[in-house]
Amino acid sequence: MTKRLQNKVCVITGTGGSIGRAAALRFAEEGALVVGCDTNAITGQETVDLVQAEGFEMISLHPADLGTMAGCQTLVDLTVRKHGRIDVLFNNAAMAHFNWIEDITEEEWRLNTRDEVDLVFFLTKCAWPHLKASGGTIVNTASLTGWRVFRTLGGLAHATAKMGIVGMTKHLAMEGREYGMRANSISPGVIETSQTVEQLKDKEWADYMLGKTLVGRLGKPQEVANVALFLASDESSFVTGVDIKVDGGMAVW
Numbered sequence: 618m619t620k621r622l623q624n625k626v627c628v629i630t631g632t633g634g635s636i637g638r639a640a641a642l643r644f645a646e647e648g649a650l651v652v653g654c655d656t657n658a659i660t661g662q663e664t665v666d667l668v669q670a671e672g673f674e675m676i677s678l679h680p681a682d683l684g685t686m687a688g689c690q691t692l693v694d695l696t697v698r699k700h701g702r703i704d705v706l707f708n709n710a711a712m713a714h715f716n717w718i719e720d721i722t723e724e725e726w727r728l729n730t731r732d733e734v735d736l737v738f739f740l741t742k743c744a745w746p747h748l749k750a751s752g753g754t755i756v757n758t759a760s761l762t763g764w765r766v767f768r769t770l771g772g773l774a775h776a777t778a779k780m781g782i783v784g785m786t787k788h789l790a791m792e793g794r795e796y797g798m799r800a801n802s803i804s805p806g807v808i809e810t811s812q813t814v815e816q817l818k819d820k821e822w823a824d825y826m827l828g829k830t831l832v833g834r835l836g837k838p839q840e841v842a843n844v845a846l847f848l849a850s851d852e853s854s855f856v857t858g859v860d861i862k863v864d865g866g867m868a869v870w
Contacts, residue, residue: 622649622849624650626650627649627707628652628705631709632664632677632709633663633664634660634810635811637653638663638838641653641668641675643843643845644846649705651668652677654692655679655680655710657679662677676699678691678692683740689740689742693740696747702750703751705756707758708736708756708757716771721773726774729778730774733778737785741755748793752797754849755786756845757785757800758802759782759786759804759860760779760804761867762779763776763777763780763782763783764862783860786860787800787858791858794857799856801860802860806830808837808841829870831865831867841863
């Protein structure tokens with residue numbers, strides 16, 4: 618039986634992190650030719666080793682700087698030299714910065730914009746000609762924090778950036794439609810990742826967030842990767858311009 622991403626060239630950012638690693642493994646299992654990247658050369662290479670140990674194909678650029686157009690172009694050029702095209706772009710990488718409005722500095726605000734919005738726009742712009750040529754698919758990672766506020770979380774800058782991703786995704790879907798392209802986003806709730814491990818040590822914060830879920834537990838990286846796989850594959854061929862919440866029901870109440 619043909620796998621869901623058989624021979625599709627899939628660029629996944631942030632593959633040294635928890636969700637990016639899960640996506641690299643899941644996409645590769647479904648036949649994808651994975652191209653990853655990460656700022657961390659050690660964890661980035663670990664993911665490549667894990668994927669290749671399973672007998673699948675993956676290359677990676679690490680360390681990578683997606684905060685500049687030139688850094689993004691380097692990743693695109695690597696992909697096209699190796700595979701000749703780009704079929705799927707999963708803009709997963711981001712670094713969230715949390716603070717309350719009274720404490721946010723100008724530098725921190727701009728850093729948040731760079732690490733959560735700029736890198737998505739820059740890489741998508743660099744990859745756009747190749748996605749047009751292939752009628753490709755874009756999957757962007759947003760956040761439930763854009764849709765809901767939590768009294769224990771100073772997420773003003775993070776929420777602003779991630780709702781920007783939701784809006785950007787809709788425009789990408791509209792602009793890419795005439796080339797057969799689709800674009801969707803994912804808004805994860807609280808997922809057990811390397812970025813949330815410190816927050817989860819705060820019992821008050823963790824208990825409050827856990828109490829907001831309908832399923833009574835926090836999410837796993839693989840559960841976000843499975844939704845990204847659906848959106849990247851032809852199974853979602855009639856789905857574009859939407860945001861899917863992967864939150865265990867947190868947005869319901």
